[in-house]
Amino acid sequence: MSPTKTGTTGPTPRKRRVTIDDLAGHLNLTKSTVSRALNGYTDISETTRLRVRRAADAMGYRPLSHAQAIRTGRVRSIGLVLQVSEHDGHRPFLAEFLAGVSAAASRADWTLTLATASSDEDKLTLLRGLCDQNKADGFILPRTGQQDARADFLRAANIPFVLYGRTSNPEGCAWYDIASEDSMKDAVCRLHALGHRRIGFVQGGAAYMYNALRLSGYCEGLKACGLPPAPELVRPAALNRAEGVAATRALLALDTPPTAILFAVDRAALGAWAVADDLGLTIGRDLSVISYDGIPEGALMRPQLSTFSVDTRHAGERLANLLIRRIRGEAPEALREIGQATFLDRGSHGKPALTSEQLSDIVRANSIPTGGNPTCHSIENC
């Protein structure tokens, strides 16, 4: 009694594959022996092991991972749930990241199972679904939040995972992260060395862990250079060009404006060019800008954006490797790696040509009497 068919002609048959039974029959061995020979059991003689290996290769035997999975519980797949929001600064790096993860996975004969979510809840729902069905043996969690519901869930369910980024509760967490706080500190010191004494900071996404780290890096930098912290020099989140414009304007409107601005994310930094254009300032001379991420658009600006570039592909590879080791049973505490971003020393920062006072005068002269949000031509929130 067959189920109600929906298709028309039925599925087409595939070519029969070589099973372990075929291989065993060909070798005059039982499949249990073959299985153990291929899986490194010690109770198989070296002679037999070699004979089996050779025959397996010769016959093109490839065990079905899902057939193995039913007994071993492992599907040899790493899970990745991406959130693709409308405007996403990390999107340019997506291909690199996937390439890294996928390359490391293939090298170990694993695969990558991908799902995309459009919201935070969605992300958790998809994650749960993949876990329920054992679609992956473990997960890479990108874009770590300070509080991360995904990590909490996986930790509770005892499912291996690796964070791309750190989190506030490190218990049971493995991770790979870039020490962007070091970069921020480095940037402050570079600017200080060039003569800047008022250095603004524009934050990134408040909920993310990276933001807290970059902010602290900025503060560390001030301390290291002996500069006094000034709350008015720190602006809340700016995540795109338009918000970057607003943040830049706000900083320049201070009584004593900064001569250099450090942005937590590149996309916000791009806004500085538009503001400079409007005010007749030259970036890199009248106003220095350093930022973080290394997006390709940075190279298209004039002058080019000085920023810290992240090797996203390498990050993907490291994460995949760490996750596989985690799944194989290594302790999470032993699986924590920190990388460094590389500074792209380009034209958007330099010795300050103007003092804060001179800068302030220019801003006051060119700005509209206040009133409403500063509108800015040629700005796209993109």
Place this chain on the structure above:
Amino acid sequence: MSPTKTGTTGPTPRKRRVTIDDLAGHLNLTKSTVSRALNGYTDISETTRLRVRRAADAMGYRPLSHAQAIRTGRVRSIGLVLQVSEHDGHRPFLAEFLAGVSAAASRADWTLTLATASSDEDKLTLLRGLCDQNKADGFILPRTGQQDARADFLRAANIPFVLYGRTSNPEGCAWYDIASEDSMKDAVCRLHALGHRRIGFVQGGAAYMYNALRLSGYCEGLKACGLPPAPELVRPAALNRAEGVAATRALLALDTPPTAILFAVDRAALGAWAVADDLGLTIGRDLSVISYDGIPEGALMRPQLSTFSVDTRHAGERLANLLIRRIRGEAPEALREIGQATFLDRGSHGKPALTSEQLSDIVRANSIPTGGNPTCHSIENC
């Protein structure tokens, strides 16, 4: 006799899941009955079916797809092998595309298995590997070539696949594609209606199917408008900004230069702005440009790029749906869909302010006496 362990502490145990036996035991039925009840067999009474369904939901029973796969041969996964080359114009759309595929897959309770390749051979190797191990039930093949080795391979192996784009040998192929030839024809007609009589065309990647189609669309457009075809107005492949610059220069250097240029791909079209800048021309007035793809940078140009935008997310969804139907046994010929791009009517095209002769004079006046490749400041091959 256990195999040699490589890990340290061994894998952590997961929470036991509800199996079909648990469910059967709880219902006082055999697992065969439960299985058939859940899979729509007709020899199970409606009462029992309902009872089973309810209990399954109540107990949170989720069949393991890889356990099912071992008998059914289906893993409920769609395969996707991406090639991420160094400079890739389609990269901005990758997230959208993946989101579409993944969304449609999840909706049908399927998953997406992803692999990335760095070369053509690599692509085929990975595809073979995924097939060998039955990691996916079928594949989506993006970036269709005129001759497509992947399609040939899958066809021969009798493994379902769907093309994103058409191919020269349609036998056994299902596909989704955008009728970019219609867009090209439409563009020619629009330009003709505005008064343009000399319209250039700059091709895209020669090996890809889309290029042949777009070129033919351009020719169709000329025919429809009663314009004579002129071989010198058609330039070979330009795939990025730098190549777009070269193509634009070459066309403008003609004795009777075109007053409008149609580009097969956006990234090449961006080169026209740089050339116009150098020659003191205004895009959209002195030189009209229309292109195809809808990349975000187009909106950042002044004037904005008139182009045809593709709903990549939707393409991903359609492809996933078609593939699933293909895997379920529908004939490939019944699974062919063509969509349309939408024209973004922006500022880079308009009535010609100059005749070809006037244009030619300007070009001649401003150009360097020949000699070597025309270099161009502020151009990035990005």
Place this chain on the structure above:
DNA sequence: GCGCTTGCCGAAACCGGTTTCGGTATTTCC
């Protein structure tokens, strides 16, 4: 020569499902 390891492999259970086959109990048909 005997008992005890040790090395090596076969037999069979097992994993979590699907599918085939066959056997009741109930209808249906004449």
Place this chain on the structure above:
DNA sequence: GGAAATACCGAAACCGGTTTCGGCAAGCGC
């Protein structure tokens, strides 16, 4: 009212692997 068809479900095989268990033969000690 009896035979045949039908509805419904259980038993068991099956899918392709892994893992446990046990047994035989050779080697070892004494």
